[in-house]
Amino acid sequence: MTDTPAPACRLCGTPGPAGPGAAAMAGWVTERDARGRETWLCPDCARRHARDIEARLDAEWW
Numbered sequence: 001m002t003d004t005p006a007p008a009c010r011l012c013g014t015p016g017p018a019g020p021g022a023a024a025m026a027g028w029v030t031e032r033d034a035r036g037r038e039t040w041l042c043p044d045c046a047r048r049h050a051r052d053i054e055a056r057l058d059a060e061w062w
């Protein structure tokens with residue numbers, strides 16, 4: 001099954017560009033949560049939470 005949902009920011013819900021490749025090139029950041037699910041952050045949220053991402057804090061903490 002290749003049911004890949006369009007990326008959407010998990011913090012603000014902004015829908016991302018179609019396709020993971022397009023999103024990455026547009027400045028979106030992909031992460032894997034503790035369950036191994038791929039999640040996305042829009043450029044604004046990625047920048048805002050850059051410290052948290054670098055510290056690898058759990059998403060629950062935000």
Ligand SMILES: [Zn+2]
Nearest residue numbers: 009012042045
């Ligand atoms: Zn966002």
